[in-house]
Amino acid sequence: MKSICLVEGVRAAGVREGKYGIALIAASGTAAAVFTKNLVSAEPVRLMRERMMAGTLDGIVVNAGNANVFTGEQGYADACRMAEDAAAVLGTVPERIGVASTGVIGRYMKMDTVTRQIREAGAMLRSDDSAETDAARAIMTTDLTEKHAAVIRDNFVVAGITKGSGMIAPNMGTMLAFVYTDATIGAPDLQEALQMAVTRSFNRVVVDGDTSTNDCLFCTATGYRETPDMSVFQEALEEVCISLARQIAADGEGATKLIEVRVSGASTEEDAATIARTVVGSPLVKTAVYGNDPNWGRIIAAAGRAGVDFDPFGAIIAVTDGTRRVVLADKGKICADNVMYPEALAEAASLMGGSEVIFEVLLDDGTASATAWGCDLTERYVEINGKYTT
Amino acid sequence: MKSICLVEGVRAAGVREGKYGIALIAASGTAAAVFTKNLVSAEPVRLMRERMMAGTLDGIVVNAGNANVFTGEQGYADACRMAEDAAAVLGTVPERIGVASTGVIGRYMKMDTVTRQIREAGAMLRSDDSAETDAARAIMTTDLTEKHAAVIRDNFVVAGITKGSGMIAPNMGTMLAFVYTDATIGAPDLQEALQMAVTRSFNRVVVDGDTSTNDCLFCTATGYRETPDMSVFQEALEEVCISLARQIAADGEGATKLIEVRVSGASTEEDAATIARTVVGSPLVKTAVYGNDPNWGRIIAAAGRAGVDFDPFGAIIAVTDGTRRVVLADKGKICADNVMYPEALAEAASLMGGSEVIFEVLLDDGTASATAWGCDLTERYVEINGKYTT
Incomplete structure (x- = not known):
């Protein structure tokens, strides 16, 4: 395993049909997130800005193929529906599901495909090398490579996956990144650590200068291990975020260098x-x-x-x-x-x-x-x- | 005639050898200018920021092929030398010559070519269609088209030429534009009118978002005609500047639309x-x-x-x-x-x-x-x- 399935308490799955994909990641714990600063933000971003206040997640669902932006009330309802579908599969409440989208802007969602794919992914949740690979691949759009990173310290692991290739000039978060740790960290501390790591990683990547409407980075701490020295954790978190950010830059649309x-x-x-x-x-x-x-x-x-x-x-x-x-x-x-x-x-x-x-x-x-x-x-x-x- | 030679009191010439060109424009009058806001500015821009305080010009000399940027004391001396060479040809003092450069950044100037071309241009100064065309062509770099504009009002003419195709995101001036009017207008009024016109024309053009180190726009009023109603003049000046700015956008590097x-x-x-x-x-x-x-x-x-x-x-x-x-x-x-x-x-x-x-x-x-x-x-x-x- 090379990324999120190294973290205790994380299971993953991904399904994909043509440009439409779903990644489902199950992991209960304290959670933090940062989102795009684009004034025009995706409906799932609007939803998550409200729901992440609680600081806990049981899982994350992500669709590729449609960014669910500028879709108004219908798009907001579709984002809620994604959370409901994922919650039903994971046996929890929709309020504890992270939702993210990537793809074209300004198109209504095809929810029948989304719902079906979430159920299929739910039946495949597991913790092994193919699981993290399937999840990372399911959310690719113009990406050519899947993107993983992990840092293993004595008493904890930090690992993440990301996607992103174009519309990259993150300002606060970035185009979909999901980071996990098995350390025990309260949500406010986790938020602070994440904010600092983002400043020095994702917010320093520019592919084309166009800040996406869907940028988001979620970090979940499953609490399987004890609370680490926060400066050691900060360093490990930054290392993971920088690795993921560099992978986005290297896989920038059309890039050779x-x-x-x-x-x-x-x-x-x-x-x-x-x-x-x-x-x-x-x-x-x-x-x-x-x-x-x-x-x-x-x-x-x-x-x-x-x-x-x-x-x-x-x-x-x-x-x-x-x-x-x-x-x-x-x-x-x-x-x-x-x-x-x-x-x-x-x-x-x-x-x-x-x-x-x-x-x-x-x-x-x-x-x-x-x-x-x-x-x-x-x-x-x-x-x-x-x-x-x- | 289609641009600057329509203005009474203006003569022009241009010579070109490969990528190296000189435009020389003779016109005495009150003058105003705006320059790039890039912190790194060309040596001729540094020189002109000082000299334009006086508000009068007898002529302008422009070289293409080398932007004379980051060339330090030598580059500054070379810009002064261009003014001296042009002044000798025009029979005036160097302090009344506008100097501008365009081309590659970070290379020392080949002054022997520049001096020789200025003398050649001096021998060819005239006021006809081919003169304004030669001047506009001499300063082209990656431009594919020469760029002219003129507005003729009852009691005055405003006309200009410009060049620019890449490194275009003007912030205050733009990549070399030279505008003339035969109206009588004091330098402070001319500066104010020019500033306003630039805001609504050149500063609204973006080709690639890279602000040049050499952007500059000079406007000379030769005073052959009486002082116009300033709101009529402002409108005419804006029309000329917008026309030139649009021509730069249309001729953006590689552009088809x-x-x-x-x-x-x-x-x-x-x-x-x-x-x-x-x-x-x-x-x-x-x-x-x-x-x-x-x-x-x-x-x-x-x-x-x-x-x-x-x-x-x-x-x-x-x-x-x-x-x-x-x-x-x-x-x-x-x-x-x-x-x-x-x-x-x-x-x-x-x-x-x-x-x-x-x-x-x-x-x-x-x-x-x-x-x-x-x-x-x-x-x-x-x-x-x-x-x-x-």
Whole structure:
């Protein structure tokens, strides 16, 4: 097992027919969640914002194929109905079921399919490798890979699954992530830990800058193990969330490369994160990475429009693949240029050929740092989003 | 003649060799300018921010092929040198020359070519159709079309040229625009009029969301005609600026279609403009337009993340090509959907096949309105920016 079924007290199942899928996860415990900040939010998000106040869940049901957004009273009733169907299968009350949706926006739900698939999934609940795989696959849309993460500590496990590939610029939550731990943690502490982890993981991923209407991340603590040291738990939770967030970036629609932007020497972590997110989301940076072009002027131009005050001429900009590293600009001095420094430019281009490209932006304004993740922009992104209603 | 040479007192010339070009425009008068708000700004922008305080110009020199950004003291000296070369040709002082640059960021200038081209252009200054055409062509980079606009009123003319295709999300000025009038207008009044016109024209264009380091718009009033009614002048100036801004959107890198987003019924014009800009800049909206896909859920999702407070369920969303019009959603009711309203969806798709697609977003929150312009996102954008250092 590689993710949620490693956590004691978790069972899962997934069914899928074409683009329509249902994931059902049974796990009782204290629960926390974060949701999209998009003003237009999905009906299941509206429902869950109310119901998560209670801080407990017995299970989560998720459908793929229809995002259930802008569907008004009917969509809200459909989300309630999903909770009722799942509660009937799990032998609990609808108020203790988490509901999430992903797919096209602005279409009414086909509830007969949803209800049937929930019952089918209910009959298949189990705790093994195929169960977490089925659940992760059932909720994929334009995703090409299923996404799992787990961190095992001495006295607890934290693990999660996620989905997401396009409409990715999470602001508060992200496009469907489900994280579990067997530790005993009260709902308020869990909420606080989750909030902090999200800030440094999902909220640092940008695929296309379009924040989804359906972003949500649920975290359930089943309480099979004792209460951990909260700083150890926080670290483990962040590690799981960052792993899942990176997997979303790497599987961004049409992507061939993961881009990591590390900003350090900023006045505040928020400043560093804003610059990192702006650079990693810039279409010009993304296309340059696709073309193995160390066009670092686009990085400094993107940083400059981030709305953060910093000294551009105090910055060092470098590119690395994790092994080799080339400094492109150093405190106002150009270090890679087609006229004076063509070798540096060529070396930088060559190390951009791998599947991960890391840009370092070292500022001279303070000691705070932040990292953001994204992916390159390719013709395939246009094809996926231009040719299909997703 | 179709633009700046219609204005009395204006002469122009342009020379071009491969990607390197010089436009030279001679026109003495009061002058105003707006510049990029990108924290990282070009050296000529730094120079002009100081020199435009005086409010007078005798001419403007522009080079294409190198943006002269991040080039530090050397770049600043090169910008001064461009002003000196142009001043020598025009028989004035460098302080009365406007300087602008466009091209790649982070490369030192080849000043021998620049100086030679300025002299060549100086020998060719004239006031005819070919002169304004040469000037407009000399400053093109990834632009496919030259861009002119003119408005002729009873007692004055306003006309301009512009360039811009990528790195377009102007914030205050835009990627090089040069506007002229023969009216007599003091520099402070001209600055105020220009500021207002820019807000409603260039600042409403988004091609890729990347604000350039070199955006600038100069306006010179040669004073050959008397002082006009300022509200008539304001309207004419806005018309010229909007025409130029629309031409930039239509010629966005890789674009096949102009997208216009009209937001009305907003609380404030700023709210309406923010929503319009966010929708027109959304990669998911842009790719949907490319694919003739009336996926209006992406419009409402983009509006929802604009950071503006409005009632999504009070909104009417429609698409039109200027002749036919289809309502997609009406105050919370879905009107185009693959299950219940497939005819509306098909009709909407069919009217998106032209070269202009207009989305109307009618809110229920007030009486303010704003329009923004952009273009579709195609594989060609990726190709242009992934395969070449631009």
